[in-house]
Amino acid sequence: VVSYMLLRVPIAINVFIPLLVSMIAGGLIAGEAQRGTLRAMMVRPIHRWAAVLAKACAAFIHSTSLVLFMGVLSLLVGYIVFGGGDLVAVEGGLRIFTEWDGIRRLALAYGITALTMCSVAALALFCSTIFEHPLTASGVTVGFLIVSGALMLIPSFEWLKPHLLTTHLNAFSHVFDRDIVWAEIRYDMIYVAYYTLAAIGGTLLVFQRKDITC
Numbered sequence: 254v255v256s257y258m259l260l261r262v263p264i265a266i267n268v269f270i271p272l273l274v275s276m277i278a279g280g281l282i283a284g285e286a287q288r289g290t291l292r293a294m295m296v297r298p299i300h301r302w303a304a305v306l307a308k309a310c311a312a313f314i315h316s317t318s319l320v321l322f323m324g325v326l327s328l329l330v331g332y333i334v335f336g337g338g339d340l341v342a343v344e345g346g347l348r349i350f351t352e353w354d355g356i357r358r359l360a361l362a363y364g365i366t367a368l369t370m371c372s373v374a375a376l377a378l379f380c381s382t383i384f385e386h387p388l389t390a391s392g393v394t395v396g397f398l399i400v401s402g403a404l405m406l407i408p409s410f411e412w413l414k415p416h417l418l419t420t421h422l423n424a425f426s427h428v429f430d431r432d433i434v435w436a437e438i439r440y441d442m443i444y445v446a447y448y449t450l451a452a453i454g455g456t457l458l459v460f461q462r463k464d465i466t467c
Contacts, residue, residue, distance in 0.1 A: 270366075271373045273319055275394040278312035278377035280387030282460070287385060292465050305378075305460050309453055312374035317367040324363035328356075342429045350429075358433075362425035365438065369422050372445045373398070375452035376418075382459040398422075418448050 285291035295304065340355025342348040350358060376397065380390035401419040404410045414420055424441030427434040 270320065270323070270370060271398050272391070272395050274312075274316040274370050274373050275377035275380075275391040276387075277315050278374040279381050279390030279394060281308045281312060281378060282381040283384055283390045284381075284387040286465065287387065295465055301461050302457055305382075305453075305457050309375065309378055309456070312378050313371045316370040316374040320363055320367040320370050324359065324366075328359065348429065348431055358428045361433075362428040365425040365428065365442070366422075368442065369424055369445050372418060372449040372452070373422075375449045375456070379452040379456045379459070382456050382463060416444075418444070421445050 282291065285294065295301070337352050339352060340350040340358070342350070373394065377390060377394040380393045381387070384390045384393065398419055401417045405414050405417060405419060421441040421444040424438055424445070427437045427441075
């Protein structure tokens with residue numbers, strides 16, 4: 254129950270978890286630039302693209318670990334407080350899953366969420382190459398998600414909704430349909446992959462031209 258509720262709270266997926274992800278990813282480059290350690294690191298004979306990919310891997314590992322940790326913790330808290338039992342999903346119609354089917358679907362949902370949070374980490378890393386302060390990079394990333402989420406609710410921007418990242422951050426919701434809609438999940442994950450690759454590509458482009466000598 255606790256695991257399911259954590260996933261179904263929009264502010265958790267669109268603000269709270271991205272904030273935790275962007276706080277780390279947003280400081281991977283900007284934080285080192287602010288402290289002066291980035292300049293010392295780049296004195297070594299390493300390619301800039303290799304440094305960016307290493308930072309991206311660190312950001313992805315952190316975001317994935319964070320989501321999976323929260324999933325396991327909420328599941329344990331749910332068992333301790335409420336005990337075992339069927340999983341009841343009420344959004345979009347009443348659906349009742351057996352305990353083991355519910356756990357399987359929760360594991361899949363958190364796995365999908367971990368992948369979508371990698372796109373947030375990639376965006377934060379991109380902002381980290383542009384801004385000199387980690388908090389600014391994190392704030393811009395979260396602000397982008399908030400604005401994106403707000404545009405989803407405005408009828409005038411209905412045409413833009415399928416292309417917004419926040420539309421696809423809820424890809425896990427298809428897991429709780431009576432029959433898992435794999436086509437919808439694939440569609441969402443393709444958009445997430447596009448955002449991730451575009452952000453990493455932008456990071457590589459900006460970092461290659463970034464002046465780190467002063």
